[in-house]
Amino acid sequence: MAICFLSPLKAITPTTSLTTSLNPKKPNILRCNFSLPIITTTEPEPVFTSVRSFAPATVANLGPGFDFLGCAVDGLGDFVSLRVDPSVHPGELSISDISGTKNLSKNPLNNCAGIAAIATMKILNIRSVGLSLSLEKGLPLGSGLGSSAASAAAAAVAVNELFGRKLEVKDLVLAGLESEAKVSGYHADNIAPAIMGGFVLIRSYDPLELMSLQFPVEKDLIFVLVSPDFEAPTKKMRAALPAEIGMSHHVWNCSQAGALVASVLQGDLVGLGKALSSDRIVEPKRAPLIPGMVGVKKAALEAGAFGCTISGAGPTAVAVVDSEDRGVEVGERMVEAFWKEGNLKAVAMVKRLDRVGARLVGSVPR
Amino acid sequence: MAICFLSPLKAITPTTSLTTSLNPKKPNILRCNFSLPIITTTEPEPVFTSVRSFAPATVANLGPGFDFLGCAVDGLGDFVSLRVDPSVHPGELSISDISGTKNLSKNPLNNCAGIAAIATMKILNIRSVGLSLSLEKGLPLGSGLGSSAASAAAAAVAVNELFGRKLEVKDLVLAGLESEAKVSGYHADNIAPAIMGGFVLIRSYDPLELMSLQFPVEKDLIFVLVSPDFEAPTKKMRAALPAEIGMSHHVWNCSQAGALVASVLQGDLVGLGKALSSDRIVEPKRAPLIPGMVGVKKAALEAGAFGCTISGAGPTAVAVVDSEDRGVEVGERMVEAFWKEGNLKAVAMVKRLDRVGARLVGSVPR
Numbered sequence: 001m002a003i004c005f006l007s008p009l010k011a012i013t014p015t016t017s018l019t020t021s022l023n024p025k026k027p028n029i030l031r032c033n034f035s036l037p038i039i040t041t042t043e044p045e046p047v048f049t050s051v052r053s054f055a056p057a058t059v060a061n062l063g064p065g066f067d068f069l070g071c072a073v074d075g076l077g078d079f080v081s082l083r084v085d086p087s088v089h090p091g092e093l094s095i096s097d098i099s100g101t102k103n104l105s106k107n108p109l110n111n112c113a114g115i116a117a118i119a120t121m122k123i124l125n126i127r128s129v130g131l132s133l134s135l136e137k138g139l140p141l142g143s144g145l146g147s148s149a150a151s152a153a154a155a156a157v158a159v160n161e162l163f164g165r166k167l168e169v170k171d172l173v174l175a176g177l178e179s180e181a182k183v184s185g186y187h188a189d190n191i192a193p194a195i196m197g198g199f200v201l202i203r204s205y206d207p208l209e210l211m212s213l214q215f216p217v218e219k220d221l222i223f224v225l226v227s228p229d230f231e232a233p234t235k236k237m238r239a240a241l242p243a244e245i246g247m248s249h250h251v252w253n254c255s256q257a258g259a260l261v262a263s264v265l266q267g268d269l270v271g272l273g274k275a276l277s278s279d280r281i282v283e284p285k286r287a288p289l290i291p292g293m294v295g296v297k298k299a300a301l302e303a304g305a306f307g308c309t310i311s312g313a314g315p316t317a318v319a320v321v322d323s324e325d326r327g328v329e330v331g332e333r334m335v336e337a338f339w340k341e342g343n344l345k346a347v348a349m350v351k352r353l354d355r356v357g358a359r360l361v362g363s364v365p366r
Numbered sequence: 367m368a369i370c371f372l373s374p375l376k377a378i379t380p381t382t383s384l385t386t387s388l389n390p391k392k393p394n395i396l397r398c399n400f401s402l403p404i405i406t407t408t409e410p411e412p413v414f415t416s417v418r419s420f421a422p423a424t425v426a427n428l429g430p431g432f433d434f435l436g437c438a439v440d441g442l443g444d445f446v447s448l449r450v451d452p453s454v455h456p457g458e459l460s461i462s463d464i465s466g467t468k469n470l471s472k473n474p475l476n477n478c479a480g481i482a483a484i485a486t487m488k489i490l491n492i493r494s495v496g497l498s499l500s501l502e503k504g505l506p507l508g509s510g511l512g513s514s515a516a517s518a519a520a521a522a523v524a525v526n527e528l529f530g531r532k533l534e535v536k537d538l539v540l541a542g543l544e545s546e547a548k549v550s551g552y553h554a555d556n557i558a559p560a561i562m563g564g565f566v567l568i569r570s571y572d573p574l575e576l577m578s579l580q581f582p583v584e585k586d587l588i589f590v591l592v593s594p595d596f597e598a599p600t601k602k603m604r605a606a607l608p609a610e611i612g613m614s615h616h617v618w619n620c621s622q623a624g625a626l627v628a629s630v631l632q633g634d635l636v637g638l639g640k641a642l643s644s645d646r647i648v649e650p651k652r653a654p655l656i657p658g659m660v661g662v663k664k665a666a667l668e669a670g671a672f673g674c675t676i677s678g679a680g681p682t683a684v685a686v687v688d689s690e691d692r693g694v695e696v697g698e699r700m701v702e703a704f705w706k707e708g709n710l711k712a713v714a715m716v717k718r719l720d721r722v723g724a725r726l727v728g729s730v731p732r
Contacts, residue, residue, distance in 0.1 A: 250616050
């Protein structure tokens with residue numbers, strides 16, 4: 001690893017949204033190629049000495065949106081600080097520091113942030129500058145809140161911002177996918193909303209097509225995220241999935257997926273919650289593997305949540321409400337249920353929909 | 367059958383929309399009970415001597431919307447004339463005339479319009495008035511354009527209008543479902559859009575929940591419907607469906623269903639067409655059973671259609687375009703392909719989205 005010295009970061013740039021570059025009058029679809037694109041024109045120069053970025057937590061699957069739908073959650077996520085470092089070999093990246101967890105490798109090739117940063121440097125064709133990256137984990141690992149995607153998204157955005165924001169959103173998602181592929185499979189339902197914010201539908205992978213689904217700006221959407229002290233056995237969670245699905249269940253889940261998308265676009269919280277709760281294929285197989293989850297969902301609905309399901313592959317439970325007060329109440333009931341029904345301690349958080357996605361939060365000019 | 371005399375019908379009421387009763391500010395969801403509701407209060411009196419109604423053709427399935435999504439097509443459908451008839455036993459219905467086809471029974475219990483009209487009379491609790499119904503088929507039978515649903519929708523609406531429009535849309539759909547259940551199974555993906563117009567997502571049956579999906583009013587959506595001279599063997603078409611679906615195909619079709627719904631609501635014709643064409647589960651099994659269908663789809667896309675699939679269970683092919691001129695061109699290519707690839711004569715029609723649904727088109731006051 002290269003020698004590290006941390007630059008003092010100064011927030012001189014207001015929080016900026018990557019998604020603002022999407023023309024709101026055009027349907028929000030991004031199409032790009034499957035393989036990692038490489039910009040072969042002039043190598044860009046860094047416009048900052050250092051930058052600091054943030055990427056939010058994400059909730060993937062969303063019940064019937066299994067493996068193709070995810071959304072971002074505000075006020076919870078990972079930070080990346082990135083700086084030009086003459087002590088790092090030109091064209092290479094070093095991870096100087098990781099805080100917030102002890103379980104991550106500082107080898108950039110074995111670290112989500114490292115892989116995504118290197119992929120972004122590759123797309124930008126960076127050969128003359130070495131970089132040092134510092135990762136601050138705000139998200140617990142393996143919680144079902146898109147921890148790896150948040151690190152990757154923050155890293156990809158940091159590299160792009162450092163070199164003058166040359167890349168499009170699609171390139172950043174592809175860079176993040178390089179990382180996700182190593183950690184949890186080539187799935188974009190966390191990395192795409194982590195970068196783009198809001199709800200994102202993964203329409204296809206070859207070519208990668210992403211649809212941004214805008215929840216109406218005038219409406220509030222609040223998530224209750226309850227994480228139990230339990231390690232969801234990833235292999236077991238994946239193995240629990242049925243290989244074949246009966247036609248009636250397929251039609252049911254398809255219709256609920258359609259209803260979920262319509263509810264998001266129409267800002268219909270009741271409909272959204274109902275769709276979230278409606279999965280008949282994945283949740284019924286996975287919920288019994290998380291102690292107390294069935295009772296937690298019941299408790300959330302009884303306490304007034306519009307809907308509840310497993311976040312990602314778990315073990316976090318996610319419920320949807322329309323006010324923070326209601327969210328606190330629902331969260332307490334869910335924590336109680338995890339303890340009573342699953343003998344698990346749990347922590348509840350009440351968070352809003354993140355509409356921005358990964359963003360620059362600080363920078364030091366050259 | 368009762369003696370029949372046809373009243374001259376005079377269009378004194380402008381075309382009215384049933385869907386206008388839906389509050390546009392509320393999410394367009396209808397929830398109702400599974401069983402046929404019966405109004406047990408005062409029996410309503412007829413407010414007209416006779417009425418005439420129209421209900422449009424419908425395209426069900428729409429590719430990945432299999433069994434839960436349908437839309438209505440303007441300028442193509444069935445008419446029902448209904449009148450108070452003292453010669454018919456009070457509380458009963460007689461079918462006096464059927465034109466446009468020779469293959470339908472005049473026994474009201476074996477006729478789509480008859481069953482739906484009687485179900486509507488039952489919901490309204492009509493016991494004191496006998497009715498005569500005349501059916502004008504504008505739609506060919508077994509074409510995949512919702513012929514039975516159009517007859518049922520027109521009949522249900524005619525009865526409701528004759529007695530002063532006492533029922534809600536949900537009741538009319540339930541009455542129509544009584545008819546569909548006898549003809550093609552308890553599926554609402556034709557009858558719901560035939561009654562409500564536009565795109566309708568069938569969210570659940572118990573209770574029946576319908577979501578109206580509004581395609582933006584400022585945009586044109588044009589269908590090319592190409593019906594070959596071929597009887598799609600219904601049993602064979604149903605038997606061709608797989609009982610079990612692999613997880614990857616399920617996820618793919620679910621995501622396309624979500625993309626289809628989003629494209630409808632966002633008025634994204636390219637996205638809508640692409641989703642229409644994307645079904646990997648039903649169309650690949652059914653298309654080979656309709657001679658030439660695979661080539662017809664190819665021809666439609668090559669001629670500039672945004673998407674193409676089988677309408678309902680076929681044999682009609684449906685393509686989507688954005689102008690009538692393009693529609694005529696695409697239709698010609700599709701007709702040619704049916705002849706060249708399937709050795710079938712075919713007829714092309716170019717029609718707009720129907721946004722109104724079943725409606726009163728004439729009435730004679732008492």
